[in-house]
Amino acid sequence: MFVSLNWLKNYVDIDQLTPEDLAERITKSGIEVEGIERFAQASTNVVVGYVESCEKHPDADKLNLCQVNVGEETLQIVCGAPNIAEGQKVAVAKPGAVLPGNFKIKKAKLRGVESNGMICSLQELGVEEKYVPKEYATGIFVFPEDTEVGADATDVLNLDYIIIELGLTPNRSDALSMLGVAYEVAAILDVPIRLPQTSLRHSDEVAEDHVSVRVEAPEVNPYYGALVVRDVKVGPAPLWMRNYLMAAGIRPINNVVDITNYVLLEYGQPLHAFDYDKFGSNEVVVRKASEGEKIVTLDDVERTLSAEHLVITNGKEPVALAGVMGGADSEVSDTTTNVLLEAAYFDGQTVRKASKAFDLRSEASNRFEKGVDPNRVREAGVRACQLLSEYAGATVLSGVVEFDQMDYSEKKVTIWTDKINDRLGTSISSDEIADILRKLHFNFEQDGETFVVSAPTRRQDIVIFEDMVEEVARIYGYDNLPFTLPQGGTQAGGLTKAQELKRHVKRFLEGAGLSETVTYSLTSKERAEQFVSPEVKEATVSTVSLAMPMSEEHSTLRVSILPEMLTSAAYNLARKQADVAYYELGSIFITDEEKVTRQPEEKLRLAGALTGQWLTHPWQQEKKPVDFFVAKGILEALFASLKVDVTYKQAKIDNMHPGRTAQIFVGDRKIGFVGQVHPATQKAYGLKETYVFDVDFDYLLEIHHNEPSFAVIPRFPSVSRDIALVVDETVPAGAVQAVIAEAGGDLVKDIQVFDVYQGEHLEAGKKSIAFSLFYQDPERTLTDEEVEASYQAILAEVAKHFGAELRG
Amino acid sequence: MKEQLQALEQEALAKVEAASTLQELQDVRVAYLGKKGPITEVLRGMGKLSAEERPVIGELANTVRGNIANAIDEKKAGIEAEQLEKQLAEEQIDVTLPGRPVAVGGPHLLTSIVEEIEDLFIGLGFEIKEGPEVETDYYNFEALNLPKGHPARDMQDSFYITEELLLRTHTSPVQARTMNALEDKRPVKMICPGKVYRRDTDDATHSHQFTQIEGLYVDKNVRMSDLKGVLDRFAKQMFGEDREIRLRPSFFPFTEPSVEMDISCKVCNGKGCSVCKGTGWIEILGAGMVHPRVLEMAGYDPKEYSGFAFGMGPERIAMLKYGVDDIRHFYTNDLRFLKQYHQA
Numbered sequence A: 001m002f003v004s005l006n007w008l009k010n011y012v013d014i015d016q017l018t019p020e021d022l023a024e025r026i027t028k029s030g031i032e033v034e035g036i037e038r039f040a041q042a043s044t045n046v047v048v049g050y051v052e053s054c055e056k057h058p059d060a061d062k063l064n065l066c067q068v069n070v071g072e073e074t075l076q077i078v079c080g081a082p083n084i085a086e087g088q089k090v091a092v093a094k095p096g097a098v099l100p101g102n103f104k105i106k107k108a109k110l111r112g113v114e115s116n117g118m119i120c121s122l123q124e125l126g127v128e129e130k131y132v133p134k135e136y137a138t139g140i141f142v143f144p145e146d147t148e149v150g151a152d153a154t155d156v157l158n159l160d161y162i163i164i165e166l167g168l169t170p171n172r173s174d175a176l177s178m179l180g181v182a183y184e185v186a187a188i189l190d191v192p193i194r195l196p197q198t199s200l201r202h203s204d205e206v207a208e209d210h211v212s213v214r215v216e217a218p219e220v221n222p223y224y225g226a227l228v229v230r231d232v233k234v235g236p237a238p239l240w241m242r243n244y245l246m247a248a249g250i251r252p253i254n255n256v257v258d259i260t261n262y263v264l265l266e267y268g269q270p271l272h273a274f275d276y277d278k279f280g281s282n283e284v285v286v287r288k289a290s291e292g293e294k295i296v297t298l299d300d301v302e303r304t305l306s307a308e309h310l311v312i313t314n315g316k317e318p319v320a321l322a323g324v325m326g327g328a329d330s331e332v333s334d335t336t337t338n339v340l341l342e343a344a345y346f347d348g349q350t351v352r353k354a355s356k357a358f359d360l361r362s363e364a365s366n367r368f369e370k371g372v373d374p375n376r377v378r379e380a381g382v383r384a385c386q387l388l389s390e391y392a393g394a395t396v397l398s399g400v401v402e403f404d405q406m407d408y409s410e411k412k413v414t415i416w417t418d419k420i421n422d423r424l425g426t427s428i429s430s431d432e433i434a435d436i437l438r439k440l441h442f443n444f445e446q447d448g449e450t451f452v453v454s455a456p457t458r459r460q461d462i463v464i465f466e467d468m469v470e471e472v473a474r475i476y477g478y479d480n481l482p483f484t485l486p487q488g489g490t491q492a493g494g495l496t497k498a499q500e501l502k503r504h505v506k507r508f509l510e511g512a513g514l515s516e517t518v519t520y521s522l523t524s525k526e527r528a529e530q531f532v533s534p535e536v537k538e539a540t541v542s543t544v545s546l547a548m549p550m551s552e553e554h555s556t557l558r559v560s561i562l563p564e565m566l567t568s569a570a571y572n573l574a575r576k577q578a579d580v581a582y583y584e585l586g587s588i589f590i591t592d593e594e595k596v597t598r599q600p601e602e603k604l605r606l607a608g609a610l611t612g613q614w615l616t617h618p619w620q621q622e623k624k625p626v627d628f629f630v631a632k633g634i635l636e637a638l639f640a641s642l643k644v645d646v647t648y649k650q651a652k653i654d655n656m657h658p659g660r661t662a663q664i665f666v667g668d669r670k671i672g673f674v675g676q677v678h679p680a681t682q683k684a685y686g687l688k689e690t691y692v693f694d695v696d697f698d699y700l701l702e703i704h705h706n707e708p709s710f711a712v713i714p715r716f717p718s719v720s721r722d723i724a725l726v727v728d729e730t731v732p733a734g735a736v737q738a739v740i741a742e743a744g745g746d747l748v749k750d751i752q753v754f755d756v757y758q759g760e761h762l763e764a765g766k767k768s769i770a771f772s773l774f775y776q777d778p779e780r781t782l783t784d785e786e787v788e789a790s791y792q793a794i795l796a797e798v799a800k801h802f803g804a805e806l807r808g
Numbered sequence B: 001m002k003e004q005l006q007a008l009e010q011e012a013l014a015k016v017e018a019a020s021t022l023q024e025l026q027d028v029r030v031a032y033l034g035k036k037g038p039i040t041e042v043l044r045g046m047g048k049l050s051a052e053e054r055p056v057i058g059e060l061a062n063t064v065r066g067n068i069a070n071a072i073d074e075k076k077a078g079i080e081a082e083q084l085e086k087q088l089a090e091e092q093i094d095v096t097l098p099g100r101p102v103a104v105g106g107p108h109l110l111t112s113i114v115e116e117i118e119d120l121f122i123g124l125g126f127e128i129k130e131g132p133e134v135e136t137d138y139y140n141f142e143a144l145n146l147p148k149g150h151p152a153r154d155m156q157d158s159f160y161i162t163e164e165l166l167l168r169t170h171t172s173p174v175q176a177r178t179m180n181a182l183e184d185k186r187p188v189k190m191i192c193p194g195k196v197y198r199r200d201t202d203d204a205t206h207s208h209q210f211t212q213i214e215g216l217y218v219d220k221n222v223r224m225s226d227l228k229g230v231l232d233r234f235a236k237q238m239f240g241e242d243r244e245i246r247l248r249p250s251f252f253p254f255t256e257p258s259v260e261m262d263i264s265c266k267v268c269n270g271k272g273c274s275v276c277k278g279t280g281w282i283e284i285l286g287a288g289m290v291h292p293r294v295l296e297m298a299g300y301d302p303k304e305y306s307g308f309a310f311g312m313g314p315e316r317i318a319m320l321k322y323g324v325d326d327i328r329h330f331y332t333n334d335l336r337f338l339k340q341y342h343q344a
């Protein structure tokens, strides 16, 4: 809402404050002032001039040579405006004038003829083109005939308006009117308010003889008032009114339309003017549209209606879409003489449905949607008639023809001084509360510390006690509230075990060299089907997609963190950041329904991606590119830190390198995978060799038990034995290790692979794997016989399982 | 015999003196002090001596041995020190060459901000709660006093999946879920950080996905001045002890009264500048006293309980605190951005 301070001054005295101070007071009390603007930048030395004569320039067809009386002198001015004519009163920038944009006016010669100034358009005086009345849009502005010659033109135009822009929250629709803003400012500054006087001289003719009103949908149209005016002279509205409209961002059209817009801004009540003679009947019937019914609105677009839309009809066909837009047929034009004026209350939701369906949001629909003041509807109609009679020469027929089932009652809200103070933490007295209510112009009955407040109908936001707490607090001043800390019982805040573990894992991976990412949860349908870990795939029936995505890129909820993470990695690669090491801990979304009806399951996954060099030390010529074992090593250390035992098995997973991917298990449970991205997928993402992992973090949380414990530091020495086994090259080391662990018994505390060999010293198709075995008994020193027995048992078992032989 | 021993001593000491390696010293030791050495040889002839001479010569022999041994030890220490000196000189490196880089990662800036805020509120006795990102219409809107048809829950503003399911537009539903889940309706003091989603076209100041931290305190006799006190603590810890806060009336369907909290502009100290658009204040968060309908729907009697709630955006806080100029930086994961915030 744009509020011109010049206009506001008509209702409240604000001269004691600077615009900035006023803006701050308004902001602090409840409505945010989003900006203070000057409607047009100041011009100097621009006066009203009278065009005494206007002739063609001798050497230029499009220019005119004008003699312009500017009061104390007559200036010869060359003017190129198409609408210049003898007898006009115009704005003249005299030599030495400065126009907005620091445009300085000097004496000049135009095609050999002396020109002593410039005749100005509104745009040249700083008015935005979209607000300039159409008839002046391509030429100079013409003052009314009675304007005084020689007067300061910017004063007459009143263009040095200061406008404050209010950012209204949805509850404060009362401030969508100048009067609403005036009430607010009056309460804040504690100054009186002056309301417009709507005295009216009626003719003897009675409106009821010329129109009838019938409402068939009173639940969405509880009040409809029809007023009739005769003998309207359509023409420009008075200059001051046009200026007010322009300052509020509305382009002046003609006096009839401008008056309805002026009242809309003043009262917050939208009105509609029909050409009475083109209305098509003398009965107004308001009803729900029938399905498929059509209306051509005054923007000349045919609209197909449905049963949820409300229409004004002439008893036969729609003439207006209620609260949204009038019909083209009954539009007021230059030839209109009789006007049927509508002042009505339309239900907000009904108006919203129509304005949304046809994308016709307007000043009017906006106000109906937010709710207009029931007690101002009729009055606004009367106010418009008064202005039509004053500024359009109209004769107002007597009476308002109306349908009226409106609830005019004021809501009663009871408040208590002590309860207000309890809620605010203040000690405001009952007298102060009474004073605040008086400033707000709220009626109330006081009984000691109890107030029964009648919330005025303009303030539809006030319904319950808490609403009044806010009213009292904001006028009392939020700055005056004390600072306290909660006095309730102290409770120890803290992280849950799971939250602590999440932080542990993050710090661990960061210490291991990974940078945390935050990627989008919404991805493309195609990417949502990539890198799906087998255990996720088993639990998923379909992906979860938005009903109305903004783009295909962000249409589907992720089933893996990896696709968006790899997109980020590729983003870095494209910017010469070739070494990427990422992790992310976040939710994926899976559903067991073909078509989603319930909330999808949200599973926490821990994912990572690594590409480029893992270690580089240039001057020592050391380079270690990321490989499978870098990624796996990070996971192994993480699992060790979480005390989780996992196993790895070769696996084929979508979008992964078939030979370089391991599925991860805890016992028989699948918990994720680690491996290289499939070269084809790497290429599609714009990546080089990239390794990723994706782990079920919920399951890790579930099985993790961080019981404090202490393992005795062994007092007896450990014994180590090495064993090199020759097996078929297809036998996985992990499988051999598992058999060794099983066969070796409890005394084997650790098994480490220290060499893998394949080559000329071995038979083709064979490989040798060398393990170090560490034996220990916490209770005593081991004997050679015990170790030897275990060693032999291991040899027997690996021979049985894999045909393994000791390497000679 | 005496002369013989003294001559041997002189001869040995001269050889010790002349030795330049540990091996030569060892040779001297073996030659003069070994079991087959000349001193032992001399002592073997002691039997021919008189009873008076024998102890004198014995003592002299021991002295000679001792002197030779000492000289050898001394010389040895000298040679060893010399060798070490030489070795150290050879081992010198150029300490100005760069060290081997250590792979260093770190948390995302949003995580750092969220954890900082979490820790701050944990210190004030708050717990941390989490909730689903795909919410029901009921919890996202209705339970927060946004009934169906309310303008603030426009389909155009939210990512709906079905008519009843959508990506949460704020983390406030976690409040309602937490209160609902408490059978005994005891006081609640919680914050809930998380991802939220709105139908915004991504640009420098909008992101279809962003982060929110919602806070809630419900108890008997919670006052608006408590909200002001807690927010003041928050602002001072987060932005500096010299920051002032100001509350302005605002509107949210789930709080009444509702406020916006501003902090005094750090750039101009409240005098007004381009950062604060001349007002001296910068908007940080929205808050208010929990609406009685919200309490009621969660099973708390609004006659008995009151509370406050607040909601803030870590992206906005990060942008203000670190001068990040484009919200998209938080989601492109450019390492040049991420690594700026890995230092303590």
Ligand SMILES: [Zn+2]
Pocket: B265, B266, B267, B268, B269, B270, B271, B272, B273, B274, B275, B276, B277, B278, B280, B281
């Ligand atoms: Zn500033």
